[in-house]
Amino acid sequence: xxxxxxxxxxxxxxxxxxxxxxxxxxxxxxxxxxxxxxxxxxxxxxxxxxxxxxxxxxxxxxxxxxxxxxxxxxxxxxxxxxxxxxxxxxxxxxxxxxxxxxxxxxxxxxxxxxxxxxxxxxxxxxxxxxxxxxxxxxxxxxxxxxxxxxxxxxxxxxxxxxxxxxxxxxxxxxxxxxxxxxxxxxxxxxxxxxxxxxxxxxxxxxxx
Numbered sequence: 001x002x003x004x005x006x007x008x009x010x011x012x013x014x015x016x017x018x019x020x021x022x023x024x025x026x027x028x029x030x031x032x033x034x035x036x037x038x039x040x041x042x043x044x045x046x047x048x049x050x051x052x053x054x055x056x057x058x059x060x061x062x063x064x065x066x067x068x069x070x071x072x073x074x075x076x077x078x079x080x081x082x083x084x085x086x087x088x089x090x091x092x093x094x095x096x097x098x099x100x101x102x103x104x105x106x107x108x109x110x111x112x113x114x115x116x117x118x119x120x121x122x123x124x125x126x127x128x129x130x131x132x133x134x135x136x137x138x139x140x141x142x143x144x145x146x147x148x149x150x151x152x153x154x155x156x157x158x159x160x161x162x163x164x165x166x167x168x169x170x171x172x173x174x175x176x177x178x179x180x181x182x183x184x185x186x187x188x189x190x191x192x193x194x195x196x197x198x199x200x201x202x203x204x205x206x207x208x
Contacts, residue, residue, distance in 0.1 A: 001026060001106040002121070003197060004114035007128030008170060009078070009158050010135030012181050012189060013110040016128065019190045021108040024197065029101055031111035031118070032081065033061045034094050036072040039080030048089060055101065073143070075154055082158045085112070086165040095168070112162055115173035124200045126193055127172035130181045132156055 003020060005013050014030055021028035034053055041051040041063055054062040060069045071077070084090045091113075098118045102109060109118065115125035130138075136152035145151060162170040172178055177196055181189050 001201060002102060002119050002123050003108040004119045004122035004125045004173075004176075005108065005110035005128065006112055006115050006126070006170070006172065006176065007110075008112070008130070008135065008162065009155055010139040011128040011130045012138070012186065013128055015186055016126070016189055016193055017108045017110040019186075020193060020197065023190075023194055024106070024108070026106040026108045027057065027101075028059060029055065029098065029107060029109045030059060031094070031098050031109060031114065033059075033069070033072055034097070035081040035085050035090070036077050037061050037063045037068055038090055038094070039077055039084045040068055040071060042084060043076075043080055048093065053094075053097065075151075078154060078158065082161045086161060086167070088167050091167050112170040113168035115176050116171065117168045120173070124197050125173045125176035126196065127176040127178045128181050128189075129178055132159065134182050 001024065003024075003026065005017050005020075007013050017028050017030065020026070034055065037053055038048070038051055050064075052064050056062065060067055061072065062068070095113075095118055098109065098111075101107070102119060111118065115122055115127070132152060132155050136148050136155050139155065140146070140148045140151040159170075179189060179192055
């Protein structure tokens with residue numbers, strides 16, 4: 001069983017992905033963490049060839065054996081991840097790694113090009129949508145920040161970069177179900193997605 005979740009920054013992909021993985025007994029993979037780790041590596045002066053990534057079953061990210069998970073969620077790494085995401089050699093390497101991680105297992109994978117590039121044959125494809133203002137409010141709240149204007153500006157810059165890049169741009173797969181998360185509580189989004197998965201897989205999932 002392959003479930004692909006795509007959407008822009010702050011749309012709720014991680015929260016939904018975690019909930020679906022727990023509900024249906026799948027491994028959960030946040031691909032954004034991998035781009036963030038590469039961005040961190042570049043900021044440390046490493047080249048792509050010098051960066052070895054591993055994602056544990058629990059979702060921790062190891063870079064050259066070091067657990068860097070707790071260093072990956074800052075505004076600086078947000079932008080670094082978006083920048084490296086435009087690099088063809090980075091995307092080629094990480095897409096191959098993500099496809100290898102998903103081979104032969106039940107997986108919920110979230111990112112920006114999962115349904116279109118990484119898992120184009122996924123059983124269920126979900127694209128989460130939300131306004132930039134709502135996403136900025138959520139991200140600022142998650143990080144305990146009060147300057148939502150700065151967060152909004154960062155999100156808008158990232159949106160532009162993600163949607164305009166030549167390789168693996170952010171867009172909904174033609175067969176994805178779009179769920180608008182604006183003004184919806186997380187529980188409602190999760191319930192809607194669970195219903196969709198059960199409808200599509202008709203008893204194939206262990207969460208039934």
